[in-house]
Amino acid sequence: MNSVGTCKTIDDIAMALLSSGHAINATLHTSVSLGEPYYVRVTWPNNQFTLTDYVAASYDEYLALLRERQFSVILNDGAILQISYDFRRDTVEAHRLAFIPCPIEFTQDELDDLTIEDFLAVLGEEEIQSRLRSRPYLRFDYNRRAPETEPFSHLQTCYSESRIPVCGPLLVQQFTGFIFKNFYPGIARDLPLLTALTEEPLAHNIRDEQRSELHFHFHRVVRSLQGQAI
């Protein structure tokens, strides 16, 4: 896995979702230097991480992400995907893989010529209440240099303090496969690209004490576009 290949994979997924009509918006990704030789971040343009901390998981924070274009993909129901990797040469130093559902339910057909924010703004109070959905965000973070008190790889959800251990850093398609197979199975069937693992998953990296607790685990298996283990 390297920065160039990862960038291409993210772009292929983003554009596939956009061109197949499953996304409202998507962006091509870029490599940004992190100030040291061979240390780069593959991410969406103008990434402002402070905005993507998504601490309160509030409606206003969601709107801020829309306005500031802090996304890799925006799906048709308004859910935001953020995909970002830090590489030092060919080693994954960190990643942020976020799935942020829209707190208000809507379908793309309802938008007409309105933007997402404008559509949400014109809904009446009762309408908004009836469309409110309590769907937590999921953020898979990895930091190879995480402090000892934290897992190297973890899932943050529901509460900003949560750090549910994950057995190792994820490939892009492990993340997209997880999201789409579980939450958008129709799209997963439409676009095998989302779930195919064409390279071996990264080495596990989990502390012993976390291995013995409830955590996310995956086997290191390569899967073809047809879903078969190779």
Added chain:
Amino acid sequence: MLDIAYGSVAQRPQVQQLVEALRRLPVTGTLYIGYPVLRIGDEQVPSDALLTTQEHGVVLFDLAPLRTPGADRTQWLAETTERQDDRYRALYNKLLANRELTNRRDLAFKVNVVTFLPTIDDDYTFEATDADHVAGYVATLPPIGEDLFRRLNAAIQRTRNIKPVRRRENVKNENSRAGVLKRIEAEIANLDQWQKAGAIEFPNAPQRIRGLAGSGKTIVLALKAAYLHATNPDWRIGVTFQSRALYQQFEDLIRRFSYDTIDDEPDWTKLQVLHAWGGRADAAVYRNIAVSHGKEPRDYATAKRLWGSNAFEGACAELLEAITSNGATPQTMYEALLIDEAQDFPISFFRLVYAVTEQHKRIIWAYDELQNLGEYAMAPPAELFGLDENGQPRVELRNEENSPKQDIVLPVCYRNTPWALTIAHALGFGIYRPQGLVQMFAETQLWRDVGYEVQDGELELGHHVALKRNTNASPSYFAALLQPEDAVVCAAFNRPLDEARWIANEIRRGIDEDELLPRDFLIILPNVVTAKSESSIIMKALDAVGIRSHLAGVNSSRDVLFMDDSVAMTQIYRAKGNEAPMVFVSNAGYCLDGFALGRKRNTLFTAITRSNAWVRITGTGEQMSQLIAEIESVKRHHYRLDFGYPTAEQIQHLQVIHRDRDDKELEKIGKNLDSFKAVLEDLQSGNMLLEQLPPETRKLVDALTAMLGKTDE
């Protein structure tokens, strides 16, 4: 020639005397009545009249009555002198803030102040004149240089603050496209006569401002709002529109003009920038009216369920009925209301705001006739506002001499080249469409109003006419700096990928060879349904040549359309109100034919008229041949529109057949066409014979055959 712009003090009789006395002066300049607004002490006071001419500089008039018989002469002289001095200081200080008008620490010209009296009947201790002597007085004053005069106008009209001129520091070659743009951008400094009239003229009654895309209507409305607020700080003034993206634009413009006019932030409780419908958290015109009258406002989703694609029309009509039924008198909520993009509003909205506006009905609406992208046609005032209890139109617009105009047309298009504009009109109306016109102005005079002149024939319903853009209707810098062949280029491709690659290569070349920046480009995707898949192809093609791009106007109308290092792509709704030096209209063939052709052709018109300089129209498929042919026809006719003007009945017929259709209608048409196709295929294959058709159906086939025969003829 002396332009006259009538502002808020136009009703005073002395104004007419002054105007008549100065009107025939052989000068180039403007006589502003009631403008600009001066700060005197803590008050904002509109100047009575200000004359700015290249031949005789600046003259500020103080319109005063004669001393009342019996009044103390010494005191009257002292008061008048003080009034002159106050106005002099106020104007001097206002102008001194503009560095470009100074010579070191003083103004580079003299500000002359004179009191204009009904008659001169005394020796005065101050400069005084009357109708008989004012022309002579002005003639004694020295000229100011052309460049200084230009800067003076910009300062007086506040156009220097409209848009900061982009520095374009990367430009090394003055003949590159960027070099040309730099020169064009520097030229746009002064409002012209018509924009001045639009901004300053105030008839204390309804006023309509029409103009082409790019004629400055939004700026004119913002200036007018700031001016009305400065001269009438207690008025409740609303500025409203449909595109949320205009919020920020209006607030910024009004704030800037307000600082220039009154050196202060406007009182936003009195001068409100409001969306027309609004959301939960927005103050908005419809919502405010509902709440003020104790009615529950309809939200978008509910209105859509009730009234479908006419949601806003239905909501406004319902509210109007609720607040006027049983003889109820609606509350007065506004002393003045300014409406931008008026072509997007339904009639019921106009009638609703009419009901809640003060008795003078100071409703000012601005629109571009051909930008109507929705269901609502721009009706004449009688239809917009309806009839009174005597059956007479509630609103009639009159333009009388020596009075502020009620009906203003802004004929000069600053944004588009005359060639792009002519092609846009030709395509929008279908002038050279082989199957005939798609739509047409019902008022023939409108062609003259928007800057065309008759070259041949008669501009009358049912007659042949040839029209061409009046050379005065476009700024001269287009002809001086650009070439018609380069202004509009149309290209057809076999596949969307080829089209995308061509676009990407053109942009790459524009950046590498012509010093353009990514933000100088705008790619418009007219077909909303296929826009996303098209955008992904174009995004990848741009990425392949090292250029970033983004799809704007889908997440939020508050997101920035243009970014420094990325090329913007957008659908037509977000493109409205925006402009870019080089515009690509991709998949343009979509706009050529099919149902709702009026809207599609309007979309093409709007897309082309987003361009400041260059337009590239691209697409794939058979329709592109027709599109290219229509554009070539315009060029072959040397940018003349040569056509048979339809009759009133024919215009109505066009409106019916090319009208917008809602989804249900389109679905039904689709099903009918499928069935029709299946029958034809059965007939063709021999699976069914003509003789086997039921008699009623056979008659229809015979009628169709006759129709086709006529078409061939």
